[in-house]
Amino acid sequence: MPLRLPTRLRRDHRSGSRRRHAAAASLALAAALAGCADPAKPPNLLLITVDTLRPDRLECYGGKPGVGAAMCALAEHGTRFQWAIAAAPYTGPSVASILTSSYPAEHGVTQSAMSYLRDANVTVAEVLRAAGYLTAAFVSNPVLDKSRSLDQGFAVYDQRMRQRERNRPRYVERIAQDTTDAALAWAQVAVSEPWFLWVHFQDPHGPYDPPVAASVADRPNEERLPVRPDHSGHGGIPAYQALPRLFTARAYERRYLDEIRYLDPHVRRLVEGLDALGEPPAVLLTSDHGEAFGEDEVWFAHGHSLGLDQIRVPLLWRPPQPRAPAVVARPVSLLDVAPTLLRVAGLELPPGFQGRPLPVPETGDAESSERLIFSEHAHRLAVIAGDVYYARDRRRIGEDERDTVSGGRIRAFPRRSARLSAEAGFPGYIPGDAKGLEAALADYLEATRFRRGAHRSELPEGTQETLSALGYLE
Numbered sequence: 001m002p003l004r005l006p007t008r009l010r011r012d013h014r015s016g017s018r019r020r021h022a023a024a025a026s027l028a029l030a031a032a033l034a035g036c037a038d039p040a041k042p043p044n045l046l047l048i049t050v051d052t053l054r055p056d057r058l059e060c061y062g063g064k065p066g067v068g069a070a071m072c073a074l075a076e077h078g079t080r081f082q083w084a085i086a087a088a089p090y091t092g093p094s095v096a097s098i099l100t101s102s103y104p105a106e107h108g109v110t111q112s113a114m115s116y117l118r119d120a121n122v123t124v125a126e127v128l129r130a131a132g133y134l135t136a137a138f139v140s141n142p143v144l145d146k147s148r149s150l151d152q153g154f155a156v157y158d159q160r161m162r163q164r165e166r167n168r169p170r171y172v173e174r175i176a177q178d179t180t181d182a183a184l185a186w187a188q189v190a191v192s193e194p195w196f197l198w199v200h201f202q203d204p205h206g207p208y209d210p211p212v213a214a215s216v217a218d219r220p221n222e223e224r225l226p227v228r229p230d231h232s233g234h235g236g237i238p239a240y241q242a243l244p245r246l247f248t249a250r251a252y253e254r255r256y257l258d259e260i261r262y263l264d265p266h267v268r269r270l271v272e273g274l275d276a277l278g279e280p281p282a283v284l285l286t287s288d289h290g291e292a293f294g295e296d297e298v299w300f301a302h303g304h305s306l307g308l309d310q311i312r313v314p315l316l317w318r319p320p321q322p323r324a325p326a327v328v329a330r331p332v333s334l335l336d337v338a339p340t341l342l343r344v345a346g347l348e349l350p351p352g353f354q355g356r357p358l359p360v361p362e363t364g365d366a367e368s369s370e371r372l373i374f375s376e377h378a379h380r381l382a383v384i385a386g387d388v389y390y391a392r393d394r395r396r397i398g399e400d401e402r403d404t405v406s407g408g409r410i411r412a413f414p415r416r417s418a419r420l421s422a423e424a425g426f427p428g429y430i431p432g433d434a435k436g437l438e439a440a441l442a443d444y445l446e447a448t449r450f451r452r453g454a455h456r457s458e459l460p461e462g463t464q465e466t467l468s469a470l471g472y473l474e
Ligand SMILES: [Zn+2]
Pocket: 051, 052, 090, 091, 092, 205, 288, 289
């Protein structure tokens, strides 16, 4: 059974001969589904991605009181997703998966800055622009440079960055103040609705040195971490993260929270600014990946594994019209972001989209237990079925293999599984195979082996049946 078949069947069933409908009729249908005041008017759409944002540091995911309060407030009249899973633990491939609703094996963007999104891929911005949306993007991470072709479908792609990263001055980025100013300046002159705006904030990404930070110092009795000569974070502070006179986990944690505290009011300013200009947008906020704070003995780094500290991200949905809040515990994928935006806009999902609309009232889609969610890394694979997570290395990893991305060594990780509970905290890992999910990973590898860079892919026949027989599907 194809990976995306259930979604397609549901859509056809619901909309009948929608293919024959004019775009305007389709948009009106979506507006009605989304509960807009004017059913003829499709909603404005705001996608916010925050780089390197761990959900469990936010108040609404069990973090310290007040941290991320403005971001959390987005779901006060919408939906918070307890387990949202990124398709990769790096910015480039994860963002490409958000925009194209496809896995890295399909869209071909990897952690290599040389990789780029091929024209054959269809982005959510391209679909919205073709349907009459005004599209714009404001990015703040240098790896999202236009040269990687992630700007496909955006009439405006603003990547003006001028802040040099503390320890790697050739990296130029943009802080939330400037990103927000730029996006609001665009919105003030962009008079045509509907619009789709994507804003990528860089701030929680290391080094953790926000413009505004509480004073913090190491305490004499605390364990000091060594500064690593590379960027891996294995056993110590990555070179690019090193802050003057700070060597303890507590100090870096404080600084990371300060980054979130600095960013949070700018998210509020962005949303309130847009709300004041016209029809308040539907808002979807998420992150591209997490960050390790000692998990697997890795500090202040991402991209080395598919641990839950790396691939679990926040996902907060503010619908076009306020409603009673909801929390969804069933895991969802960041591949579901683009289908959600298109469904709310009343548009067909392109054939290559592998995600499905999120289970919120505005899409009319229900939670599904019969799906597989994957996450990819150059050396690892992870899969989630129902509430079971399973990850393993793609192959046996030798002792002295060098990681060209971080400059450190590639480490082997044990096969392990976990049960994702409805509670906010991270579960413990269970060593060993999750048998049905091992079959799913093998099928995924086989299905994608000859398709890297291809436009679409499907799991081979039999995968769902295999899982069902082993009890992973309800
Ligand atoms: Zn990132």
